[in-house]
Every structure is written in structure tokens, then in C-alpha cells.
Amino acid sequence: MTSEVVRRELVAALGEAAVMTAPGLALDDLHDESLHRHAVEPLAVVRPSSTAEVASVARIAARHGVALVPRGSGTGLSGAAEPVPGGIVVCFDAMKRILRLDPADQVAVVQPGLTLRELGDALAGTGLRYPVYPGEMSGSIGGNVNTNAGGMRAVRHGVTRHHVLGLELVLADATVLRCGGAVMKSSSGYDVTQLVIGSEGTLALVTEVTLKLAPVLTSCATMLVPFENLASVCQVVPRLIATGLSPSITEYVDAPTLRALAAASSLELGVAPQVAERAAAYLIVLLETRTDGQMDADLASASALLEEAGALDVYVLGEHAASQLIEARERLFWVSRDEGVRDIIDVVVPRSAVPSLLDASREISRRYGTRIGGCGHVGDGNVHLSVFVDDDERRQSIVRELLRLGLAVGGQISGEHGIGRDKQDYYLEMTDPALLTLQGRLKDAFDPEGRMNPFRRFTPRGGDA
Amino acid sequence: MTSEVVRRELVAALGEAAVMTAPGLALDDLHDESLHRHAVEPLAVVRPSSTAEVASVARIAARHGVALVPRGSGTGLSGAAEPVPGGIVVCFDAMKRILRLDPADQVAVVQPGLTLRELGDALAGTGLRYPVYPGEMSGSIGGNVNTNAGGMRAVRHGVTRHHVLGLELVLADATVLRCGGAVMKSSSGYDVTQLVIGSEGTLALVTEVTLKLAPVLTSCATMLVPFENLASVCQVVPRLIATGLSPSITEYVDAPTLRALAAASSLELGVAPQVAERAAAYLIVLLETRTDGQMDADLASASALLEEAGALDVYVLGEHAASQLIEARERLFWVSRDEGVRDIIDVVVPRSAVPSLLDASREISRRYGTRIGGCGHVGDGNVHLSVFVDDDERRQSIVRELLRLGLAVGGQISGEHGIGRDKQDYYLEMTDPALLTLQGRLKDAFDPEGRMNPFRRFTPRGGDA
Numbered sequence: 001m002t003s004e005v006v007r008r009e010l011v012a013a014l015g016e017a018a019v020m021t022a023p024g025l026a027l028d029d030l031h032d033e034s035l036h037r038h039a040v041e042p043l044a045v046v047r048p049s050s051t052a053e054v055a056s057v058a059r060i061a062a063r064h065g066v067a068l069v070p071r072g073s074g075t076g077l078s079g080a081a082e083p084v085p086g087g088i089v090v091c092f093d094a095m096k097r098i099l100r101l102d103p104a105d106q107v108a109v110v111q112p113g114l115t116l117r118e119l120g121d122a123l124a125g126t127g128l129r130y131p132v133y134p135g136e137m138s139g140s141i142g143g144n145v146n147t148n149a150g151g152m153r154a155v156r157h158g159v160t161r162h163h164v165l166g167l168e169l170v171l172a173d174a175t176v177l178r179c180g181g182a183v184m185k186s187s188s189g190y191d192v193t194q195l196v197i198g199s200e201g202t203l204a205l206v207t208e209v210t211l212k213l214a215p216v217l218t219s220c221a222t223m224l225v226p227f228e229n230l231a232s233v234c235q236v237v238p239r240l241i242a243t244g245l246s247p248s249i250t251e252y253v254d255a256p257t258l259r260a261l262a263a264a265s266s267l268e269l270g271v272a273p274q275v276a277e278r279a280a281a282y283l284i285v286l287l288e289t290r291t292d293g294q295m296d297a298d299l300a301s302a303s304a305l306l307e308e309a310g311a312l313d314v315y316v317l318g319e320h321a322a323s324q325l326i327e328a329r330e331r332l333f334w335v336s337r338d339e340g341v342r343d344i345i346d347v348v349v350p351r352s353a354v355p356s357l358l359d360a361s362r363e364i365s366r367r368y369g370t371r372i373g374g375c376g377h378v379g380d381g382n383v384h385l386s387v388f389v390d391d392d393e394r395r396q397s398i399v400r401e402l403l404r405l406g407l408a409v410g411g412q413i414s415g416e417h418g419i420g421r422d423k424q425d426y427y428l429e430m431t432d433p434a435l436l437t438l439q440g441r442l443k444d445a446f447d448p449e450g451r452m453n454p455f456r457r458f459t460p461r462g463g464d465a
Numbered sequence: 466m467t468s469e470v471v472r473r474e475l476v477a478a479l480g481e482a483a484v485m486t487a488p489g490l491a492l493d494d495l496h497d498e499s500l501h502r503h504a505v506e507p508l509a510v511v512r513p514s515s516t517a518e519v520a521s522v523a524r525i526a527a528r529h530g531v532a533l534v535p536r537g538s539g540t541g542l543s544g545a546a547e548p549v550p551g552g553i554v555v556c557f558d559a560m561k562r563i564l565r566l567d568p569a570d571q572v573a574v575v576q577p578g579l580t581l582r583e584l585g586d587a588l589a590g591t592g593l594r595y596p597v598y599p600g601e602m603s604g605s606i607g608g609n610v611n612t613n614a615g616g617m618r619a620v621r622h623g624v625t626r627h628h629v630l631g632l633e634l635v636l637a638d639a640t641v642l643r644c645g646g647a648v649m650k651s652s653s654g655y656d657v658t659q660l661v662i663g664s665e666g667t668l669a670l671v672t673e674v675t676l677k678l679a680p681v682l683t684s685c686a687t688m689l690v691p692f693e694n695l696a697s698v699c700q701v702v703p704r705l706i707a708t709g710l711s712p713s714i715t716e717y718v719d720a721p722t723l724r725a726l727a728a729a730s731s732l733e734l735g736v737a738p739q740v741a742e743r744a745a746a747y748l749i750v751l752l753e754t755r756t757d758g759q760m761d762a763d764l765a766s767a768s769a770l771l772e773e774a775g776a777l778d779v780y781v782l783g784e785h786a787a788s789q790l791i792e793a794r795e796r797l798f799w800v801s802r803d804e805g806v807r808d809i810i811d812v813v814v815p816r817s818a819v820p821s822l823l824d825a826s827r828e829i830s831r832r833y834g835t836r837i838g839g840c841g842h843v844g845d846g847n848v849h850l851s852v853f854v855d856d857d858e859r860r861q862s863i864v865r866e867l868l869r870l871g872l873a874v875g876g877q878i879s880g881e882h883g884i885g886r887d888k889q890d891y892y893l894e895m896t897d898p899a900l901l902t903l904q905g906r907l908k909d910a911f912d913p914e915g916r917m918n919p920f921r922r923f924t925p926r927g928g929d930a
Contacts, residue, residue, distance in 0.1 A: 104703040104817040127707055148652045159650045161659070162627060177899045181875050182815040184845035185624045187613045187663050188877040188884055189892065190904045194626070194659035198652050215709040238569040242592055244680040244755040290709040290766075294759055301755075350647040352569040380649035410646050412653040419653055427654065434642045439655045441910035445903065 003043050003086070006064050010046055010088070013056035018047040018094065029071065029091060033333070034079035035343060036422050042069070042083035047094040051168060051176060051207040054090065058174040058205065061088055067451045068172070070201040072143025073115060075136045077333070077344060078420025080146070080200040084454055090205060092142050098122050099208065106213045107165065107182045112142025112206050119211075128213040131157035134416065135330035142206050148198030150416030152329070153286075155241070155379030156248040157214065159416065161197045168208035169196065172447040182210050195442070200418050201453035203446040217288035219295040222249075222322035223302065224269055226279030226312040230254070233281045234355040236309040237378050240285070243305065245298055249286035250379030251329060252354075257375050258282050264335045265328040269321060275312045283311075283378070284325065332375060336386045341373070342395050343387040347406035348415030351381045360405050361385055368398055382415035400426060421455050428460045468508050468551070471529050475511055475553070478521035483512040483559065494536065494554060498798075499544035500808060501887050507534070507548035512559040516633060516641060516672040519555065523639040523670065526553055532916045533637070535666040537608025538580060540601045542798070542809060543885025545611070545665040549919055555670060557607050563587055564673065571678045572630065572647045577607025577671050584676075593678040596622035599881065600795035607671050613663030615881030617794070618751075620706070620844030621713040622679065624881065626662045633673035634661060637912040647675050660907070665883050666918035668911040682753035684760040687714075687787035688767065689734055691744030691777040695719070698746045699820040701774040702843050705750070708770065710763055714751035715844030716794060717819075722840050723747050729800045730793040734786060740777045748776075748843070749790065794840070801838060801851045807860050808852040812871035813880030816846045825870050826850055833863055847880030868895060886920050893925045 003021075010019045020026065021044045029045045031037045043066060048054045061068050067087030074081055083089050092113035100109040103126055110119065116130070117137035123129050134144060134151035143149070145167070150159040157163075166180030169192075179192035196203050227233050230252070237250050253261070255276075262269060271279070287302060289295045303314045317325060333344070349357055358374055365372040373386035385402060389395045403413055403426050413419065419427045428436065440458030443450070468486075475484045485491065486509045494510045496502045508531060513519045526533050532552030539546055548554050557578035565574040568591055575584065581595070582602035588594055599609060599616035608614070610632070615624040622628075631645030634657075644657035661668050692698050695717070702715050718726070720741075727734065736744070752767065754760045768779045782790060798809070814822055823839055830837040838851035850867060854860045868878055868891050878884065884892045893901065905923030908915070 102815070102817065103707070105815045106703065106706065107815070148650075148656075150650045150652070154650050158627070161656070162623070171899075171903070175899045177897055177903065179900060181877060183813045183875070183877055183880070184816070185613075185615045185619050185847060185880050186813060186877040187615070187879045187881050189663075189896065189900070190668075190907050191613075191626070191659055191663055192900070192903065192907075194656055195907075198654075198656055203655075215707050217709050238571065241571065242568070242680050244682050291762065293762060297756065297758060348648045348651055350567070350570045350572070351649075352567065382650060410648070412646060412648055412651040414652045415648070415650050416652050431654065432642055434636075434640045435644060435654075435657070438636070438642065438657065438910065442655050442657075442660075442907065445906035445910045 002064055006060060006066060007044060009060045010044055010057065013060065014046055014048055014053055018049065020045045028074065029089060030083055032074045032076035032079060032081040034077060034420065034422055035341065036079060038082060040083045040085055042087050042089050045089040045091060047091045049094045051170065054170045054205055054207050055174045055176050057088060057090060058170050058172065061451060062173055065449065065451065067454050068205065069453050070142065070146065070205050072112065072140030073138050075139040076143060076147060076418065076420065078418040079422045080418050080420035080453070082421060092140060103128060105182055108211045108213055110141055110209055110211065112140060112145070112209060114141050115139060123213070127216055129216050130163065130211055131214045132160050132163055141209050145197055145206050145209055146199060146201050147418045148416065150382065152249045152251055152377060154377060155250050156246050161194065163212045164193060164197055164209060165212050166210035167193050167196055167206055169204040170207055171204050172449060172452050180210065200420060200456065202443060202456040203452060217290055219289045219292045221287050221295055221299055222317045222325065223285040224271070224315040224317055224325065225283040225285060225306050226271060226275050227281050227283065227310060228278055228312060230281040230358055231355050232310045233283045234378060236283070236306060238351055239309065240302065240305060241379060243301065245287065245302055247285050247379065248288045249284060251284040251375070252378035253282045253284065253329065253375040255280050255282065257373050260335055261328045261332060265324060265331065267324055267328055269317065269325065270315055272313070279312055284329070336373060339388070341386045341388055342390060343399055345385040345387065345399060345402050346382060346415050346417045347403055347411055347413060348382040349406050349409050349411030351379065353409035353411065354378055354381055354383060356409065357383055357405055361402060364398055364401055368394060403430060424455070424457065428457065467529055471525060471531060472509060474525045475509055475522065478525065479511055479513055479518055483514070485510045493539065494556060495548055497539045497541035497544060497546040499542060499885065499887050500806065501544060503547060505548045505550055507552050507554050510554040510556060512556045514559045516635065519635045519670055519672050520639045520641050522553065522555060523635050523637065526916060527638055530914065530916070532919050533670065534918050535607065535611065535670050537577065537605030538603050540604040541608060541612060541883065541885065543883040544887045545883050545885035545918070547886060557605060568593060570647055573676045573678055575606055575674055575676065577605060577610070577674060579606050580604060588678070592681055594681050595628065595676055596679045597625050597628055606674050610662055610671055610674055611664060611666050612883045613881070615847065617714045617716055617842060619842060620715050621711050626659065628677045629658060629662055629674060630677050631675035632658050632661055632671055634669040635672055636669050637914060637917050645675065665885060665921065667908060667921040668917060682755055684754045684757045686752050686760055686764055687782045687790065688750040689736070689780040689782055689790065690748040690750060690771050691736060691740050692746050692748065692775060693743055693777060695746040695823055696820050697775045698748045699843060701748070701771060703816055704774065705767065705770060706844060708766065710752065710767055712750050712844065713753045714749060716749040716840070717843035718747045718749065718794065718840040720745050720747065722838050725800055726793045726797060730789060730796065732789050732793055734782065734790065735780055737778070744777055749794070797840060804853070806851045806853055807855060808864055810850040810852065810864060810867055811847060811880050811882045812868055812876055812878060813847040814871050814874050814876035816844070818874035818876065819843055819846055819848060821874065822848055822870055826867060829863055829866055833859060865891060889920070889922065890926070893922060
């Protein structure tokens, strides 16, 4: 039996403790945080502890024609880390060393299993930080790379793609190679690093990541700004960005969502009742500067602009309330899940198209007689919509409408969650076939046998492979 | 005769005026600014004026198995835009429209022939700019995309790669497709945009570029800072960056190079003679802030740090002297060329490795008994070395030594000039064969017949194709 042979070879390469097979599989290893899980049992779950061991796993998989699915911390939202039947799940949580931390070069070279929290802890006191903030601090760097994770600070600091300088990869045929490096720019051949970022494990196994760090800005202030309507929020954000104030967060939360957040997390935000009554939409703004003097000046400029643009008030939150609010915003996924959310859309559109998309979502919500919760990274056009409807067909029909609207205004299906298994059918249906064909060829260039996270397809179901 | 048939088809598609063949070819269209030009006569030089015309050219080329070489303004330094025998040079200087300029979204959608100067002029008064500054303002956006152009402001603003959100492409088989778009982030399939950036015309013809713009920062100050030695310059730069002051330029110029620049451009920099006598290396720092008040504070912080780190003095240049100095720095290539430079290296290394690389260049200069001029973007590790030696074999041997040193400390062969024809042999010789093989497969995925700027090889000369 092949699977027993594979198991024995894996155990010989990694040791007994690093290889799990049924019935010893841990359920936690078999899914991410997708709302649409499929109970799939893989051939094995392995935990290599070095690049050499990852290459051994790839060699064994190649020999037996077995699929490989990489898994970081399983915090993804799109089902990209789910096992495939008969495949090997490669968990990277035994590879979390920081191989180099260089304050002069402002780079960190890390193994992919390192979590954002662990990286943050290691950087404490160095004056440096990794500024990408997807929110879920238990997420792994490898997972972030494969998803091109974004988050609330993207409006100023960019996304994972902008902070990864180089990778070490293990290819499907077990070749180990390096691309990029600890350099800030390069024009030296095709940028394989950038191609692998966001590829959701379908091109290669990432075994090492060189990250660009940034100086910590020590003076921070969080503003909570109520408006009477969403249009005003959307109008003020480009103006705020155009000032050069460089806000690190410009987050939109609608009033019902803020109320839900405040209730779930017992937030004390100090919004006066007569303001709360009139507020339909809130803008959260984080400013970060080098000095307190500069912060005073920036806060004054920002407040003047916000008030002039129709803010009902501008609350500069205390440190405690501010961190509570940001943490609560990050927990929104869990709050929504507890409330029975059935789908989460993270369509990204040009900033100016956010109001029309949100108007449309309200119209759809009325038409289907269902709630669609809204919040989002309004500064970078990445809107998060929570769909609460039980019927699968109606849910898919709502998602389809919203995604089509996003694409029609020049957007893309996912800003930061990825396509994964969950959005693959929508993606295939809505993407130019010529672009799909080219992507299929790129996949073949890395993985001609189609064994790297083989959920990814390039033609709609029923079409040719 | 095929060439006559091709010519006739091109004329039918583009019109007589847009198709040139020998003996009517303009010499200017047949080279870029590489120091190592080859006199090659192509089958034709064409000037399409729309994406549809570019696709027609590609269709004709595909039908007859003819190669395509894109050309922007010909300001490249690595020979990537040179014709190939029997091929078609596709000049984009008739495609320079701004298709969309959106202040709210802070994006510009432009045709590839638009020059940096033309884009800058169009943005005047909008409060926005395209912050990448490769220096040569006659360079085209399409050329910048294909080279992943960098320049002096990369230390703060990044390179072309960080400001291109989407592309329209014409593939070798004449397929027209779009990738990316006017969105600030995406996790929706493989990032074809990023793969094409820096590909030097070897993957596809770029027919439209969506650029991310940035707010103009209105308060600027340029500091010229003499030091007794280069080591001090290299040590202070990471400290300066670590403060969060975000300098937009941190440029190193050695004393002989600054003298040559000052003489060539009649610069009045106001450096006291007793300081000039002791100075072996100069650091140029540009600060940009939102307000004059912030600039005063930042200048004070920066000056204190620089003086504490051994600066012989800190000269804050007047506006006129500052722009003269930056322009003179940009003209350095031409100054060097007039002085008989034979090769220009733009190796990029981790920032902390710059001193060892420059030490090595001085040692090599002594050993070969020849001058090697130095300046560079010390903030991002991109060192520019001018080699003045007539004998080709000795020159190549010097270049080889310097590139190998750069690679040995974790660098890459080119930070911003590209590999092109000039550095291809070095690149093939010094790059991991596994990475070359993968790149060859990526090339095949776009261009299975190898007709897109076919100078690019993936195995050393004499190896298998």
C-alpha cells in the first residue's frame, strides 16, 4: 500500500514524532478559519524542523506522486490550507527560528512558522518593527507571505508584498533555491519572490523569509470620528491622505457594527449619547509620528480637516481605549462568527468606489431581506462585508452580486484574504480566461505535475484542465 | 522575401509613417545609453499609437516568427532595448497619453511612452506626484517598468515596483490582457504585474500602466555633509533612518567625484576650504516634510545626529544650490562618460556591506592601477562604481571581481540598471542554475517561441538552450 510506504519514508526522514497519520490526526491541523470547511483526511500531517527536512518531504512526495499542502498557523479565512485527499499537510510550526536580526540593515531573516506575535516580541526594544498588521497576531509569517496579508495599516505601510525582500523555496521536485535577499531594490532577473507572495502554497514551499523592518514611531494617537453618513467618511479619507499626514489606519465601521463591537468587548469610547444617536458611520484614524511635538501639530491639522468635512465630533482616545478599540476591531471576525455570519467578502476597489459599493450592499441587503454588516479599510478600498444568510444559494447569489459590482468598478475579488478554495469558483467565473491561461502556465513552470496545493484550478469546473 | 512581406503587413496595420526599414532607419532608435553598443540593424522600427496597433504588430510578428524588442526613450544603461537582427523594434514614443488622472484614488493610468518629465508636468498643481526618481526625466514610464527603475529617492519611496498597481499587456501571441488595477492591495491570483516589472521586455509588451501617486510634501531641505572617511558615512546612514526621520535621499559621493561634479556644473556649494581639505566623503541628505515647523525640528534632530557621528560640518543648502547639486549628481553618468568611463556597475548589497565593498573597490583600483569612481545610494545599498580602463579583458575582470564581492555579501548584480545584454554573461555565470532554470520556464510560460526581446538567455553560452 503506497500510503504505508510513504508514511515509513516520512518517518525515516523526520522521525516518528513529526509524522502523523489517521487515526492519530489532530483536527486542528485539518482546517483554517474558513467558514466553509470540508472534512478531508490527508495521507499525513508532517512537521519538518529544517529546510533539509522540507526538501526530504518534497522528495518523498515527488517519488510517489503525492500532493503537498503547506500550513502555517491556520488563521487563513479562505480555505487555502485545507488538506487534499491522499496529500501531505506540511505544518511549519516547528520552524520558527529567527535566523538573523540586523538593526543596521533593518532586516530579519526568519523561518516561516514564526508568528507575528513572536516576531513582535523579538523586536521589542530594538526600535524596529514589522509594520504589516493583519490583526491576527497568531498568524505565521509563512502564511502571511502565501496570502499577501494586508490589514489595517496597509494604507500607510503597504502589505506583506512590500516588506518581503527574499525567500528560500523548496520546489515540487525538491529543488531548494533562494530568490531576492537582504537588499532594498533589485533589477536582476525575474522577481520570483514577488510571484510566490500571494500564491497560496500553489507554487512552492516557503522555508525562509527575509523581511524588511521599519523604525518604530513612538508618538501615536487614535481618533474616533463619528459622521452622519458614510458618504462623508469616504469623502474625507482621500483628503486626509492628500495632506501628507500619512495616517497609519483609516478604518470605517458602521454604527451597528461599532455597537456590536462595543457590547462584545465592553468598550468605553466616550461618545456622547446625542452624538451616537446621529452617527451612522465611524472613522477610526491612527496617526504615528516621531515626536510628541509633531503629533500635536498633526492632530490639530487632522481634527480641523475632519470637522470641516462634517465630523460630528473628534474623539482622541486614551491609550487604553485606543488599544481596546483596535483589538475589538480585530476580533470582529469572531464577533460576526458568534452572530452566525455565513460569508465574508473582502473585495477591494478603487478608494473612490467604496461609497457606491456600500450603497449597493445596502440595496442588496434590503432586496434579500438580510443583514450585511460593513466595515473596512476605507483608505485602501478594501471593504469587508459580512453576509448573514443561511441558504447557500441565496448567500452565493449575494456574494456573486457584490463581487461583480466590485469588479465592474475596477476592483479585485480579494484584497487580503486570498482566493483559496472558498472563492475559487467566483474567481474562475469572473476572471479573463486569457489571464487564467497565463496563470496556469506559470503554475506549470513551478509545478508541472500539479502537486503543490492542487486545489487551484485555472478553468471553470467542467472546462478542460 | 519575408522581410518585404512583413514590412507591407506592418504598413497596412500602422500606416506608412509609423514603419521604418533600412535604409530609412534612424540611428537613435537602434541603441540605448549602454556603454557597450552593438551596431545591429533590425527588420523594422515601428511606432504604434494604440494598444490595438501593438496587438497588430504582435500578430504580424507571430505569423512570421519575428522577434519583438520594446523601446521606451532609450535611456537604459544595460543594452536591453537594442534591436536583434531580423526583429521589430517597437517604439512607444507615439503612445504617451494620460488616460486617467484621479486625485481621489491617487492614481494615474498612462501609456508607456509618457516620460517622467511629462508625467511630472501633468501632475503640477494637483498636490500629487510620482515619487520614484530615477533621475533621467526623459525616461519613459514603460522603460521604467521594464527596468524596475529606482534612483535616489528609493530609500524612502521605494522603486518602480512599489508604485505600479496594474498593467495592460500584449503577449507574444497578440493576446491583450490586464493584470492588477487601481487598487492598493490584492490577493487574487498570481501577481503577473510584479513579474513583468523588471523583465526588460522579455515577457510581454506593456501598453498601459496604472501608477500609484503620493502627496507632495511641500517643505524640503537638502543637507551636504562632509566626513573624514567613508566608514563614518556608512555608519551614520542606518542611524539616521532608524530615527524615523525618513530621509528621501541619502546619497554618498566621494570627494574626487564631488570635485568633478562641481567643476563640470560650476556648483557653488559653500564648503569651507579647510573642511574640503579634510573631507574624503560627502553625504547628501534630502528631508521632506508636510510643514515648515516640522522641518525645523527634523533638521535640528538630523544635524545633531550627523555632528555627533563625526560630520565635519552640516551645510543646509539654499534651494538653488540644492537643485543644482541633485541635478549635477544625476548628470554624473554623462560627466563620467566624457571622462572616458568604460563600465558602470550598480551592484546592490545589504546596507551594512557598503563599506567593505567600497574598501574592496579601492584595493582593486590599486591592484589594477586604474581609477574606480564611487558614489551611490548608500541608504539602500546600491553602489555605483565607474570603471576607467580601456582593455576589455582587464575591465571585465574588474567587474567580475566587484560583482562577486557583492554577491558574496548577499547582494545582487544590479540594483536598478537591469541585466540587459551588458551584464548577461556575468549574471549567467554567477546565478544559481536552479533559479535560472525556473526563470527559463517562466519565460516559456509567456513566450514559448522565444520572440520577446530574445537576447535573454538562461544558460551560459555553450550550454543547452
